[in-house]
Amino acid sequence: MKCIEVTIWLFLAAVVSAKPPNMVFMLMDDMGWGDLGVYGNAAKETPNLDKMAAEGMLLPSFYSANPLCSPSRAAMLTGRLPIRNGFYSTNAHARNAYTPQNIVGGIPDSEILFPELLLQAGYATKIIGKWHLGQQPQYHPLKHGFHEWFGSPNCHFGPYNDVTTPNIPVYRNASMAGRYYTDFPINRSTGESNLTQLYIQEAVDFIHKSVGAGSPFFLYWTPDATHDPLYASKTFLRTSSRGLYGDAVRELDYGVGVILKLLTQLGVASDTLVIFSSDNGGATYAKEMGGSNGPFLCGKETTFEGGMREPTIAWWPGTVAGGTVSHQLGSMMDWFSTALDLAEIKEPDDRIIDGMSLLPILVNGTVTDRPVFYYRGDELMAVRYQMYKAHYWTWTNSIDEFNHGTDFCPGEEIANVTTHDQVNHTSQPLLFHLGRDPGEKYLIKPKTAEYIEAMKLIQPIVDEHHKTLVKGAPQLNYCDPAVMNWAPPGCEDLDQCLPVPHHDQTLCYWPH
């Protein structure tokens, strides 16, 4: 065994010794585990992703750090749970908070994002697409490890009237390049927009430029066409049997194909780790306009499997064996540690990092036991260890919201599990076996030997987690209309500065 380990480490050393590899992390928005052909979607409309999986590694047990976009993305980039990095709210118990236009907070300067460290190691870094780590300039990508940015601090909600609410800006680097709907059109009646095409072209240009310059590069490609309101370019509209959502998926799949093909053509495929995943589960509340979470319970906003299990693929020809599957329990926060490992950068030792390097899994398939923590806002809702998942708290949304048509679990109602009250199960957590019961339908009875044995493993993990947890200061408590994107940097050049209203800072309202 020792001998094998030595061999592996020698090999890893060889992998990273010359020039550190390039990294392309593709993070989708609200795409569900069940949306890819390779993950069992009945439409089978993702030939490029299916091919990527055939040439790489499929990771079916991979999780986002949170069931909502902003905390999920902040956790990925910091390698730390939102409860540690501050991307949560204490305004009410167990609420999903994010960064809408009027959010005051954002990613704190005290947090270390892995692209900041990659900069020091000589990487060229770029984010294309949605940032969502804060609206105000001090929180933007160029202040937190990226050389370049093309995209937006927010989702593409709108159109707004620029009077009560400004339209959301699209940035090129530190300055705005225009606004959604006015300068970057999305036709809300047809669903047509060429944004994904722009994002693909940006990726192509950046890869060309970086390969030409000879420096290692990190591309964070995070288009948002599968987030409501959905869009696709004219070429892809009405091409999917699934409707507009499927059109958006098909165009993103096409984009993945373009990027992988380019890496191959430029001869850098064997020097580039490409990861595909999504920020949280499919938005089941969006009905036919949302993604599919396959066999998993509920979706986005919840801590059931549908909310946090992500369609993940790793691709690195020559290093990651093609057609492999790893059941490693993975977390998006692992990309932090993996990126540092690949770039031979020491992990920060002044803080807890929740990620672990996936290099041993990617290279050698070595699986390590580790827990997965399912947080919703300030509450640890559930914990998975090995095949068992214990729910300490359950909640979908309030019965009032549900009765008004917001359903996070359409067609699924499990007594005492998909609860419309926040139910505390701490004295006797609800336990599921995710191998035999991936849909979290059949509770393991508390008096059984199986339950007792599983909880003997899980409870100490939970106790230890609570005991050692140092919560970060919550960043998502306050909202203020004055911080909205009235006058973003660069608005003067475009003559697009709007009058800024008076400050009116209040506690944000997070309904679920």
Add this chain to the structure above:
Amino acid sequence: MCPCVTCFYPDVQCAPPGSEESCNAKMVPCPLVENDTILQQPADLLTLTEKYVQAAKSIIKTNADQSQPFFLYFAFQHTHQPQFASEKFTNSTLRGPFGDSLANLDWAVGEVMSTLKLYGLDDNTFVFFTSDNGPAQIHERRGGNAGLLRCGKGTTWEGGMREPAIARWPGKIKPGKTTELAATIDLFPTIARLTGAAMPNNVTIDGIDMSPFLFGNGTSDRDYYVYYSTEPVSEMGPAAVRWTHYKAHFHSKGGLSPDVYPDEVCRANYPLHYYDPPLLYDLNQDPGEIYNLKLDEHVQVMENIEKIRDYFQSTVVFGVSQVDSGVSDDAELCAKPGCSPFPSCCTTKTPSSHWDTFYRPHP
């Protein structure tokens, strides 16, 4: 299927006392039959799949040697309850007994495919893989999984009748996928076309030849599918009708899903419901049959569906029910006819020497 004694290596009982699995001791021990002979009773489940594979290999070899075209219908007991697996596949998966059973089946498929290659028949064999009905959710964690489809076995929802299907024939079938509408009953006319056999003209054949899209670049000639319940009644007509990607439900009842199943319409205790107006779903955008469409926005769709429904209701002549003809001890296969105490006396000596001589593995 009981009593099958041992389901998992080395001695895990199929229905251990106190378990959720049930064993009907009024049935004969499950027999393993070859032609008219009972080879084993009870069948040794730990070696059953291997025996099936050996039999398949033997059939393929014999026919290959004689250049004789052959039809092999490999109808697995996997993954039906009670699940079982050989030594190699016991505790081999994350999914427990169901997963182990499935892995054992998957291995057998691989063995058949490599045997075809071995005898050079790969390019001249049409292989079709599918399943008889949706997952038996009543077995909860030991049941199968219908993925995103609604309900399972015993229902006319998609989870009850939409099946995993793979067709393979190198050179004749283009690798990839098709989303053309098809059904297991379509194998009959497809095989008739392939073999040049005449279709019977004295009975109604419901199948539609799949050749246009399986072996060519065409589309399916089937644009509808009719769903009958497990206990059909002539006057009630079809439970549901699919036309293109739309499906309307006229009535449904629960199937084989437990009381704890999250969707109450699937549960075994869910009584017969009539839907008037019918429930309409778009199976492309909503494969889970969750979001009922507004009928006034789909008038033409409903007209087409009603036409198909009316046609079936007015023309289908129900065959005499074979299920209603009752049960009899005499119908059960017994290795020692007339023995007592019946049925537990119906056993063979194990191991069967006949088996060992006849189906010796080929080198």
